[in-house]
Amino acid sequence: MRGEPRDGRIVVVGASLAGLRAAETLRDEGFAGSLTLIGEEPHPPYDRPPLSKQVLLGKAPADRTGLPRRRPVDAEWRLGVRATGLDPVGKEVLLADGGKVPFDRLLIATGTRARPWPKPAEAALDGVFTLRTSEDAGRLAERLDAGPGRVLVIGAGFTGSEIASACRERGLAVTVAERGPAPLVGALGGTLGALAAKLQRAHGVDLRCGVTVTALEGDGRLTGAQFSDGTRIDADVAVVALGAVRNTEWLAESGLAAGPRGVTCDAGCRAFDMYGIVTDDIFAAGDVARFPHPLFEYQLLSLEHWGNAVAQAEVAAHNMVNPGPRRRPHLTVPAFWSGQFGLNIKSVGVPTFSDQVVIAQGSLKDARLVAVYGYRGRVTAAVSVNQAKALEYYQRLIETAAPFPPAQGAADQIESPEPVPSDVPDPKMLSHGPTVALTGHLPDRRLTLVQPAR
Amino acid sequence: MAADTLFHRITDYAHRADPYPLYAELREEGVVRQEDGSYLVGTYHEIEALLHDPRISSDRRKRTVPDETALAEQGLPPAFIGLDDPEHHRLRSLTMRSFGPPHTPDRISGMHDEITRIVKDLLGTFPGKERLDVVDDFAYPLPVTVICRLLGVPIEDEPRFRAWSDDIVAGIDPTPGEDPEARPRAAVEARKEMGLYLGELAEKRRAHPSDDMLSAFVGDGSGGQLTPLEIMTTSVLLLIAGHETTVNLITNGVLTLLRHPEELARLRSDPALMPRAVEELLRYEPPVHMLPQRTPLADIEVAGVTVPKGAPLILMLASGNRDPRRFRDPDRFDPAREDNQHLGFGSGIHSCFGAPLARLEAQIALHGLLQHLDAPRLLEDPPPYRRSPVLRGPRHLLIEDGRSGGRERR
Numbered sequence: 001m002r003g004e005p006r007d008g009r010i011v012v013v014g015a016s017l018a019g020l021r022a023a024e025t026l027r028d029e030g031f032a033g034s035l036t037l038i039g040e041e042p043h044p045p046y047d048r049p050p051l052s053k054q055v056l057l058g059k060a061p062a063d064r065t066g067l068p069r070r071r072p073v074d075a076e077w078r079l080g081v082r083a084t085g086l087d088p089v090g091k092e093v094l095l096a097d098g099g100k101v102p103f104d105r106l107l108i109a110t111g112t113r114a115r116p117w118p119k120p121a122e123a124a125l126d127g128v129f130t131l132r133t134s135e136d137a138g139r140l141a142e143r144l145d146a147g148p149g150r151v152l153v154i155g156a157g158f159t160g161s162e163i164a165s166a167c168r169e170r171g172l173a174v175t176v177a178e179r180g181p182a183p184l185v186g187a188l189g190g191t192l193g194a195l196a197a198k199l200q201r202a203h204g205v206d207l208r209c210g211v212t213v214t215a216l217e218g219d220g221r222l223t224g225a226q227f228s229d230g231t232r233i234d235a236d237v238a239v240v241a242l243g244a245v246r247n248t249e250w251l252a253e254s255g256l257a258a259g260p261r262g263v264t265c266d267a268g269c270r271a272f273d274m275y276g277i278v279t280d281d282i283f284a285a286g287d288v289a290r291f292p293h294p295l296f297e298y299q300l301l302s303l304e305h306w307g308n309a310v311a312q313a314e315v316a317a318h319n320m321v322n323p324g325p326r327r328r329p330h331l332t333v334p335a336f337w338s339g340q341f342g343l344n345i346k347s348v349g350v351p352t353f354s355d356q357v358v359i360a361q362g363s364l365k366d367a368r369l370v371a372v373y374g375y376r377g378r379v380t381a382a383v384s385v386n387q388a389k390a391l392e393y394y395q396r397l398i399e400t401a402a403p404f405p406p407a408q409g410a411a412d413q414i415e416s417p418e419p420v421p422s423d424v425p426d427p428k429m430l431s432h433g434p435t436v437a438l439t440g441h442l443p444d445r446r447l448t449l450v451q452p453a454r
Numbered sequence: 455m456a457a458d459t460l461f462h463r464i465t466d467y468a469h470r471a472d473p474y475p476l477y478a479e480l481r482e483e484g485v486v487r488q489e490d491g492s493y494l495v496g497t498y499h500e501i502e503a504l505l506h507d508p509r510i511s512s513d514r515r516k517r518t519v520p521d522e523t524a525l526a527e528q529g530l531p532p533a534f535i536g537l538d539d540p541e542h543h544r545l546r547s548l549t550m551r552s553f554g555p556p557h558t559p560d561r562i563s564g565m566h567d568e569i570t571r572i573v574k575d576l577l578g579t580f581p582g583k584e585r586l587d588v589v590d591d592f593a594y595p596l597p598v599t600v601i602c603r604l605l606g607v608p609i610e611d612e613p614r615f616r617a618w619s620d621d622i623v624a625g626i627d628p629t630p631g632e633d634p635e636a637r638p639r640a641a642v643e644a645r646k647e648m649g650l651y652l653g654e655l656a657e658k659r660r661a662h663p664s665d666d667m668l669s670a671f672v673g674d675g676s677g678g679q680l681t682p683l684e685i686m687t688t689s690v691l692l693l694i695a696g697h698e699t700t701v702n703l704i705t706n707g708v709l710t711l712l713r714h715p716e717e718l719a720r721l722r723s724d725p726a727l728m729p730r731a732v733e734e735l736l737r738y739e740p741p742v743h744m745l746p747q748r749t750p751l752a753d754i755e756v757a758g759v760t761v762p763k764g765a766p767l768i769l770m771l772a773s774g775n776r777d778p779r780r781f782r783d784p785d786r787f788d789p790a791r792e793d794n795q796h797l798g799f800g801s802g803i804h805s806c807f808g809a810p811l812a813r814l815e816a817q818i819a820l821h822g823l824l825q826h827l828d829a830p831r832l833l834e835d836p837p838p839y840r841r842s843p844v845l846r847g848p849r850h851l852l853i854e855d856g857r858s859g860g861r862e863r864r
C-alpha cells in the first residue's frame with residue numbers, strides 16, 4: 001500500500017555491496033512489501049576488496065568472494081540485466097531487455113566502474129586490463145599466472161599500488177607509471193606518498209613518477225608502452241588503474257541531480273532533483289552517492305570506501321521505511337583500508353580535506369606510524385601505517401573537531417615533529433560548497449528548466 | 455594515612471566479594487584523586503578513551519611519583535605488558551608469531567579438541583565426589599594444563615611455579631599501605647626465579663625443538679628473534695597471564711550461573727548461547743578488575759579533571775563494565791545481551807593477547823561442567839575470595855551436586 005512505510009514496492013538498482021546491505025536492513029526493519037534487486041552483473045553480490053589482493057595473489061579464486069549474508073532476504077533478484085532509465089513521474093525503472101519495474105520507493109546503488117583507457121583501439125589490445133569486477137580479476141589473475149615478462153600498472157592510486165604489490169609478491173617485473181609526484185599522493189598527500197614511493201622501490205618496482213603513458217603499443221597483443229618523457233618499455237600486460245567513473249548515465253533523463261560526480265542526496269540519502277528539490281521516494285547509497293558532511297563543512301562528498309557503502313546503505317534503508325521524524329542522517333566518519341607492500345594502511349576522516357600533516361606517532365623510518373591531517377587548525381583525518389589500533393583515538397579527535405596539531409606526548413612519539421604542508425589539492429576545490437550543486441550541469445552553464453522525459 | 459578513601463575501601467579485603475556498590479560510588483564521583491596522588495577512573499567512556507589515548511603509558515618507570523615497583527629494576531625488565539610502543543609492539547608481535555594469526559593462525563582453534571579432552575578428564579575424576587571445589591578440582595587445573603602444553607612447561611613443575619606465581623600476583627596488588635616493601639621485593643625475586651627456570655627450559659628446546667611456544671621462541675624465527683632475556687620476561691608473562699585470569703573467569707562463571715538458576719537452565723538447554731554467555735561473564739564478573747599501571751605522559755583532561763603528567767592512573771575496568779551510561783540494565787546478568795562491548799579484555803594496543811584462548815577455554819569448560827552436573831548447589835555464598843583486588847576471583851567454590859553420587863556419564 002502506498003504511503004505505508006513498511007509496505008509497498010521497493011526497487012534497488014545495483015546488486016552489490018550497498019544494494020545487498022540495504023536489502024537486508026529493509027527486511028530487518030520490518031519492511032514487508034515487495035523487494036526487487038536489479039543488477040547488471042550476472043552474479044549475486046560479491047566483495048571487491050579481495051579482487052586486487054587475495055585474488056591477484058592466487059589465494060582466492062575470483063568467483064569465490066561472495067558477500068556473506070547477514071540474514072535471508074526475501075526478494076526478487078533480477079540479475080544480468082541493466083537498468084537503462086528511470087521514469088520519476090510514472091515511477092518505473094526501465095530495463096535494457098525492455099522490461100519496466102514499478103516502484104513506490106527506489107534506491108540507487110549503481111556504484112562506479114573502472115575508468116577505461118581513453119584510446120579505444122589501444123584499450124582493445126590483448127593484455128590491457130582494468131580491475132573492477134570479478135571477471136576482470138579472474139582474467140588478470142590468469143594472465144599473471146602465465147608469468148608475463150613485465151606488467152605495466154598505469155596509475156598509482158590504491159588499486160594500482162595494490163596490483164603492483166601483488167605482482168611483486170608473485171615475483172613479476174612491474175613498472176608503475178604515475179602522473180603525480182608519488183604513489184597515493186592524490187589520496188594521502190606528499191608525506192605518505194614519499195613513503196609509498198620508497199617502499200615500492202624497495203620492493204623492486206620500477207616506479208616512474210611525473211610521467212604519463214602516451215601510447216600502448218602492439219598489434220593485436222600488447223607489446224610495450226611509451227611515456228611522456230620519451231622513454232618506452234616492453235610489457236605484455238598493462239593494467240589501467242586510473243580511477244572510477246560513476247554509473248549515472250542511466251539517470252540522464254530522470255531529472256535527478258545525477259552526473260559524473262554522482263547522485264547528489266541529502267544527509268538522509270534522499271536524492272535531489274536537478275533543481276535542488278529533495279525527492280522523498282528516491283534514495284542513493286554507496287560509491288554512486290554524493291552527500292553533505294558536517295565534519296567537512298557540508299561539502300558534498302563522494303567516497304569510494306567499502307565501509308561507507310555499508311553504513312550509507314543502512315541509513316538509506318532505514319529512512320526508506322521510517323516516517324520523517326524517525327529518519328537518521330548518514331554522518332559516519334569516513335574510513336577505509338588498504339594492504340600493499342607489507343603495509344596495512346587505514347584511514348579515518350578525509351585526508352584530502354587538509355592543509356597540513358604531522359607524524360603524531362611512530363616514524364616513517366620504521367614504516368609504522370600515524371599521520372594526522374589538519375585543515376585550518378583542526379584535525380580532519382588520520383592515517384595509520386601498520387598501527388591500526390591507534391586510529392580510534394584520532395577518530396574521536398575528528399568527531400570533536402579537536403585542534404590541529406594534536407596534543408603531543410604520545411608514548412611512541414619518536415621526536416617532536418613539525419606539521420608540514422599536506423600537499424593535497426586545495427580542499428576548497430574538492431567539491432562545491434554547502435549549497436546544493438546541480439550535478440550533471442557544469443557550474444558555468446546557465447540553468448535551464450528541463451521537463452523530465454515522459 | 456586515613457584508611458577510608460574510596461580506593462582503600464575498594465581494595466579492602468572485606469569488600470572483595472562485592473565491590474560493585476563501591477564502583478557505583480566511584481562512577482558517581484567521577485575521576486577521583488587519592489591522597490597518594492593516584493587517580494581512579496571508573497566510567498566506561500572515559501576508560502575506553504584512555505585505553506586508546508597514545509599519551510597514556512603502560513611503563514611504570516615513567517611515573518614521576520615514588521613507585522615501589524621501581525625496585526623491579528633490580529630484577530627482570532618489564533615484559534611487553536609493561537612497555538610502550540614501539541618496544542611493546544616489537545615484542546608482542548614476535549610473541550604473537552607463535553601464538554596466532556597471521557603466522558600461526560590455527561594454534562588456538564587447533565586446541566579445541568585437546569581442551570575438550572582435558573575438561574573431560576577433569577570431569578572424569580568427579581563421580582563419587584559429593585562435594586567439589588570448583589577451583590581446585592576444575593577451574594585451576596584446566597588452564598594450567600593448557601598453558602603448560604602451549605608453552606611447553608612440564609605440568610609436574612606446577613608446585614614450583616605456583617609459589618612464584620602467587621608472589622608475582624601479590625606484587626601487582628595496589629592495595630595502599632600494605633607491606634610496601636616486602637611484597638614487591640618477593641615479587642621481584644619470584645619473577646627472576648621463574649624467568650631463569652623458563653629460560654632454561656627454552657634453552658633445552660634449542661637442541662630438541664617440539665611444537666610448543668618455547669621452541670618457537672628459540673627457533674629460527676625469520677623476521678626477528680627474542681633475546682634470551684626477552685624470552686624469560688615474555689614466558690613469565692604468558693605463564694602467569696595464561697592461567698591466573700582464566701581460573702577466575704571459569705570460577706566467576708560457575709558462581710554467577712549458580713546464582714542465576716534460570717539462566718543456567720537456559721544455557722544447559724541451549725549450548726549455542728555459550729559464546730555470548732562468556733562475553734557477558736567478561737562484562738558482568740570480569741577476571742581482571744583494574745589496570746593499576748597506567749601513567750599519563752602529559753597533563754590529560756578526563757571528565758573535567760586534569761590528571762597530571764606522571765601520576766599513577768588506575769582504570770577500573772569492572773566498574774566501566776557496569777556503567778549505566780553505557781550498558782542498559784548493567785547489574786543484570788543477561789547471557790543473551792547483544793550490545794556487549796565490554797572491557798573484560800581491556801582495549802587498544804594492550805588488549806588481551808590471550809583473549810581467543812581464554813574464550814575457548816571458558817566456553818568449553820562451562821559447557822562441559824553444565825552438561826556434567828545434575829543439580830549443582832552452592833554450599834557457601836559468597837565464597838572465600840583470593841586476596842588480589844586486581845585479579846579477582848574466589849579462592850574456593852564449594853558446590854554439591856544434587857542427586858549426588860553422580861549419574862553415570864560417557
Ligand SMILES: Cc1cc2nc3c(=O)[nH]c(=O)nc-3n(C[C@H](O)[C@H](O)[C@H](O)COP(=O)(O)OP(=O)(O)OC[C@H]3O[C@@H](n4cnc5c(N)ncnc54)[C@H](O)[C@@H]3O)c2cc1C
Binds near residue numbers: 335
Ligand atoms: C579492486 C578493488 C579493491 C577495493 N579495495 C578496497 C579496500 O581495500 N578498502 C575499501 O574501503 N574499499 C575498497 N574498494 C571499494 C569498495 O569495493 C567499494 O566502495 C564498494 O564496492 C562500493 O559498493 P557499491 O555497492 O556502492 O558499488 P559497486 O560495488 O560498484 O556496485 C554497484 C553495482 O551496480 C551495478 N550497476 C551499475 N549500473 C547499473 C545499472 N544501470 N543497472 C543495474 N546494475 C548496475 C554494477 O554492475 C555493480 O555490481 C575496492 C574496490 C575495488 C574495485
